[in-house]
Amino acid sequence: MSWKIFAELVELKAKAASVFPFVIGMAYAWYHYKQINGWNMLLFFIAMFLFNMAVDILDNYMDYQHATEVHDYKEKTNIIGRENLSLIFVRNLMLTFIVVSASIGIYLSWRTSWIVLFLGIISYSVGIFYSAGPKPLSRMPIGEIASGVTMGLIIPLICVYLNVYDRVAFDGTFVGKIAFMSLPAICAIANLMLANNTCDLEEDTLNNRHTLVYYIGQQSAVRLFQWLAYIPFVTLTLSVILQIVPWTVLLTWLVFPKIYKNTQAFAKQQVKLVTFPLAVNNLAITIMAESFFFVIGIFH
Numbered sequence: 001m002s003w004k005i006f007a008e009l010v011e012l013k014a015k016a017a018s019v020f021p022f023v024i025g026m027a028y029a030w031y032h033y034k035q036i037n038g039w040n041m042l043l044f045f046i047a048m049f050l051f052n053m054a055v056d057i058l059d060n061y062m063d064y065q066h067a068t069e070v071h072d073y074k075e076k077t078n079i080i081g082r083e084n085l086s087l088i089f090v091r092n093l094m095l096t097f098i099v100v101s102a103s104i105g106i107y108l109s110w111r112t113s114w115i116v117l118f119l120g121i122i123s124y125s126v127g128i129f130y131s132a133g134p135k136p137l138s139r140m141p142i143g144e145i146a147s148g149v150t151m152g153l154i155i156p157l158i159c160v161y162l163n164v165y166d167r168v169a170f171d172g173t174f175v176g177k178i179a180f181m182s183l184p185a186i187c188a189i190a191n192l193m194l195a196n197n198t199c200d201l202e203e204d205t206l207n208n209r210h211t212l213v214y215y216i217g218q219q220s221a222v223r224l225f226q227w228l229a230y231i232p233f234v235t236l237t238l239s240v241i242l243q244i245v246p247w248t249v250l251l252t253w254l255v256f257p258k259i260y261k262n263t264q265a266f267a268k269q270q271v272k273l274v275t276f277p278l279a280v281n282n283l284a285i286t287i288m289a290e291s292f293f294f295v296i297g298i299f300h
Contacts, residue, residue, distance in 0.1 A: 010053035020287040025159025047104035054097035141212040148190030184232030191228040195279030246297025
């Protein structure tokens with residue numbers, strides 16, 4: 001398997017959805033508590049990244065397995081069929097990533113708190129059942145919420161707690177502030193899934209995938225896409241006012257014109273190969289900018 005094929009199999013181009021919520025979590029821990037546990041962060045990053053890749057492999061694997069014969073999705077669209085990859089190899093690679101990731105997660109829970117184990121169980125459950133099971137979350141109208149909350153909120157929540165578990169109570173105030181700070185990432189990640197499902201509506205319907213777009217219609221999905229693209233800028237402004245994040249995060253507004261341009265272009269046409277990359281671009285730009293200006297704010 002070449003690097004290019006591997007990168008597509010694990011959806012490497014979309015890994016900003018997990019890496020930058022991790023960065024935001026570390027920045028929050030240092031900004032509020034001046035405490036970073038380097039060993040915990042290294043282990044968590046490895047576990048998180050491996051599991052993220054495993055979930056995307058699983059998604060491709062299950063899509064290949066469940067594809068109907070009424071069109072050529074298996075042969076021409078899915079990476080496994082298009083590149084004639086061994087199903088056994090793909091499955092074993094996925095299982096290896098899951099086992100190694102889970103082992104690291106259990107070790108982290110043992111050395112810190114059962115709360116980490118609890119949050120990890122939620123993450124693994126959503127990640128696995130997003131594509132697997134009798135009714136995968138990705139084939140239901142809750143896929144966007146599941147992915148947005150799991151990656152946009154639980155990743156920074158675990159990240160922060162792994163740094164401060166020995167000095168901060170895991171209570172409503174602790175979770176609430178991190179949740180509010182995480183709203184831009186939650187919206188941006190959910191929006192990527194929404195854009196994907198909007199572009200794939202016809203193909204998904206043929207494959208019996210009844211996503212949110214199937215129920216609300218393509219026009220409503222596009223309007224929701226626009227709202228989710230702009231809401232992060234409102235919430236990050238409120239986060240500054242509430243002193244949850246440093247004032248420098250307001251500089252994220254500098255990328256708003258680019259987000260607006262991409263969003264308007266996607267609203268005009270929803271074509272996977274033409275405008276879906278704009279949604280990927282929106283996700284990367286939004287959470288990269290927030291992460292960058294958050295880190296800058298730590299030193300001011």
